[in-house]
Amino acid sequence: MSLNIEKVEKQYKILATGTLINALNGISISLENGQTLGIVGESGCGKSTLARVISGLEKPTVGKITWEGGEIADKAKNHLRPLRSRVQLVFQDPYSSLDPRQQIGAAISEVLTVHKLVPRNQVTARVEELLSIVGLTSDLKNRYPHQLSGGQRQRVSIARALASEPDLLILDEPVSALDVSVRAEVMNLLIDLRAKYGLTYIFISHDLAMVRYVSDVIAVMYLGKIVEFGSWDQIIERPFHPYTRALIAAMPDHSIIGNPETLSKTLQGEVPDPAHLPTGCAFHARCPISVPECSIRVPLLLEISPKHYVACPEVSE
Amino acid sequence: MSTPLLSVENLAISTIQDPRVLINDVTFEIYEGEAVGVVGESGSGKTLTALSVLGLLPRGVGVTQGSIKYNGIDLNAISSEEMRKIRGSEISMVYQDPMTALNPVMKLGKQLREVIESHEKADSSTDQRVRDALLEVGIPDVARAMESYPHEFSGGMRQRVMIAMALILSPKLLIADEPTTALDVTIQQQILALVSEERHKRNMSMLWITHDLGVVANLVDRLIVMYAGRIVESGTVKEIFTNPQHPYTYGLLSSLPTTADKDRKRLTSIAGVPQKPWLVGQSCAFAPRCFKAAPECSSTIPQLVGTLEKSVSCFHPIEANI
Numbered sequence: 001m002s003l004n005i006e007k008v009e010k011q012y013k014i015l016a017t018g019t020l021i022n023a024l025n026g027i028s029i030s031l032e033n034g035q036t037l038g039i040v041g042e043s044g045c046g047k048s049t050l051a052r053v054i055s056g057l058e059k060p061t062v063g064k065i066t067w068e069g070g071e072i073a074d075k076a077k078n079h080l081r082p083l084r085s086r087v088q089l090v091f092q093d094p095y096s097s098l099d100p101r102q103q104i105g106a107a108i109s110e111v112l113t114v115h116k117l118v119p120r121n122q123v124t125a126r127v128e129e130l131l132s133i134v135g136l137t138s139d140l141k142n143r144y145p146h147q148l149s150g151g152q153r154q155r156v157s158i159a160r161a162l163a164s165e166p167d168l169l170i171l172d173e174p175v176s177a178l179d180v181s182v183r184a185e186v187m188n189l190l191i192d193l194r195a196k197y198g199l200t201y202i203f204i205s206h207d208l209a210m211v212r213y214v215s216d217v218i219a220v221m222y223l224g225k226i227v228e229f230g231s232w233d234q235i236i237e238r239p240f241h242p243y244t245r246a247l248i249a250a251m252p253d254h255s256i257i258g259n260p261e262t263l264s265k266t267l268q269g270e271v272p273d274p275a276h277l278p279t280g281c282a283f284h285a286r287c288p289i290s291v292p293e294c295s296i297r298v299p300l301l302l303e304i305s306p307k308h309y310v311a312c313p314e315v316s317e
Numbered sequence: 318m319s320t321p322l323l324s325v326e327n328l329a330i331s332t333i334q335d336p337r338v339l340i341n342d343v344t345f346e347i348y349e350g351e352a353v354g355v356v357g358e359s360g361s362g363k364t365l366t367a368l369s370v371l372g373l374l375p376r377g378v379g380v381t382q383g384s385i386k387y388n389g390i391d392l393n394a395i396s397s398e399e400m401r402k403i404r405g406s407e408i409s410m411v412y413q414d415p416m417t418a419l420n421p422v423m424k425l426g427k428q429l430r431e432v433i434e435s436h437e438k439a440d441s442s443t444d445q446r447v448r449d450a451l452l453e454v455g456i457p458d459v460a461r462a463m464e465s466y467p468h469e470f471s472g473g474m475r476q477r478v479m480i481a482m483a484l485i486l487s488p489k490l491l492i493a494d495e496p497t498t499a500l501d502v503t504i505q506q507q508i509l510a511l512v513s514e515e516r517h518k519r520n521m522s523m524l525w526i527t528h529d530l531g532v533v534a535n536l537v538d539r540l541i542v543m544y545a546g547r548i549v550e551s552g553t554v555k556e557i558f559t560n561p562q563h564p565y566t567y568g569l570l571s572s573l574p575t576t577a578d579k580d581r582k583r584l585t586s587i588a589g590v591p592q593k594p595w596l597v598g599q600s601c602a603f604a605p606r607c608f609k610a611a612p613e614c615s616s617t618i619p620q621l622v623g624t625l626e627k628s629v630s631c632f633h634p635i636e637a638n639i
Contacts, residue, residue, distance in 0.1 A: 042501035184572035184586035213574040250506035252531025255577035266506040
């Protein structure tokens with residue numbers, strides 16, 4: 001096991017009202033080296049908070065995260081640096097994650113000098129190498145982010161993340177902001193890089209089709225909890241949790257066409273306010289198969305078949 | 318099918334100063350009760366096409382050629398006063414972001430009443446019509462909703478209010494510009510189901526703009542695919558999805574992962590980025606990225622030829638069902 005997330009909780013306090021929000025509510029996942037974990041869920045489910053906690057950008061309120069045996073949180077910031085350089089994040093919008101007034105080359109070389117990764121006289125050569133790794137020509141290094149296309153900008157973000165030779169790359173909606181025809185190229189690049197450098201990925205998206213495409217294992221999140229966890233074919237082909245089933249049904253998929261009936265098979269209601277979580281199972285009010293007990297008992301994530309975990313006692317085949 | 322409800326012919330739109338062509342030679346029809354989707358990436362001209370129908374092009378951008386006829390009326394030729402009468406009551410629109418389309422400091426009930434009052438004299442039934450409109454789009458507590466401000470609602474609920482507002486005067490044509498893009502998938506599905514139900518119930522025509530082929534696959538009857546300001550292919554949903562002929566449509570479809578792809582084969586990508594419409598010149602805009610490009614593709618603009626069922630603008634279309 002290389003990445004271990006143990007009973008992680010993350011609370012935020014709304015300063016104005018003092019209300020506590022449970023963004024993560026007891027998350028446990030372990031991921032082996034070289035695997036890709038897909039995390040799927042709708043806004044407010046805690047998937048981006050989880051990314052920030054795993055990367056060490058934020059500390060969990062409860063629980064711990066270990067990477068190759070070393071704990072990511074709970075360490076003084078300076079000690080975190082060597083570990084952090086091995087865990088890197090790629091954000092959704094490269095336009096806001098890159099400094100608009102910094103040239104591309106400088107954005108990448110900054111990583112190399114901060115982490116003292118290569119001797120000064122080799123920085124330029126390494127920047128050019130990183131650009132070529134992500135499929136960009138070295139003459140782009142003197143450009144500014146606004147002079148690049150969306151796809152090129154996201155490639156720069158990936159090059160920047162790769163600069164510190166990470167083992168684990170956390171990809172938070174990496175293609176969602178890109179035009180459709182450009183997405184496939186960036187996805188292919190990510191898959192090639194994974195094979196070439198033996199990277200471990202955590203791929204976060206609201207788009208189940210993309211998650212399914214890259215992941216070995218998938219976690220479905222709802223309001224700060226994992227409701228189902230399993231291999232990609234278990235989650236897509238044999239989903240158990242009613243929320244997973246609803247997500248799959250709602251996924252815009254052009255393999256089914258001209259059938260308006262498919263639109264009506266949908267969940268009622270909306271995701272509840274995380275500041276006022278429902279009692280029992282957080283999904284019960286929208287659930288098509290809920291029974292009265294669902295509003296009282298908190299479902300446990302149980303293994304229903306080898307390595308397939310579901311948090312719903314009511315569901316059956 | 319008799320005469321179309323909306324007929325756009327050879328439409329060209331460009332910036333007024335330092336003319337840059339944004340849309341060129343766009344021709345399509347929408348018949349009564351028919352839903353047409355316009356698919357394209359950013360900069361393809363899909364939103365400008367929609368806005369031009371309502372006479373709402375941004376400042377500095379204008380129609381330079383062609384006509385837009387609604388029910389036989391040339392919308393380019395009428396006064397802004399006459400256009401205002403059509404807008405909202407005959408043709409209405411739902412925007413992508415309800416938070417910017419709704420007035421943040423006006424109660425929702427008043428905003429809906431305003432739509433009615435701007436077209437007809439308000440009377441004792443006005444409030445009831447507002448209540449009915451909100452009820453119809455699935456707003457739970459209507460009395461409270463009328464006294465609420467937009468920020469008190471979730472994104473999905475705001476979009477429902479926008480739809481209520483667009484439908485309140487029973488338009489014959491609804492134009493929707495990516496109204497579900499900002500929503501979560503399960504909420505998106507709810508909105509699509511609502512719109513689909515309303516349009517069938519009212520026999521309303523629809524023009525649905527989107528970048529997401531999956532969204533329109535089960536919503537519209539026909540599709541128009543735009544690329545760099547021109548229509549590259551159009552046809553019935555079935556024709557476009559099962560038998561794409563333009564290499565761009567073909568590439569777009571094969572670049573999307575689907576659940577039908579059991580072995581997760583490598584995604585087909587389209588190399589390069591779209592050209593700016595004004596830089597294209599006398600050639601097919603897709604030629605630099607096209608795997609079927611031949612010399613004539615870079616010297617002549619291909620014309621859209623075919624039928625309502627299927628039209629394509631390509632010198633070397635992909636053969637049927639390969």
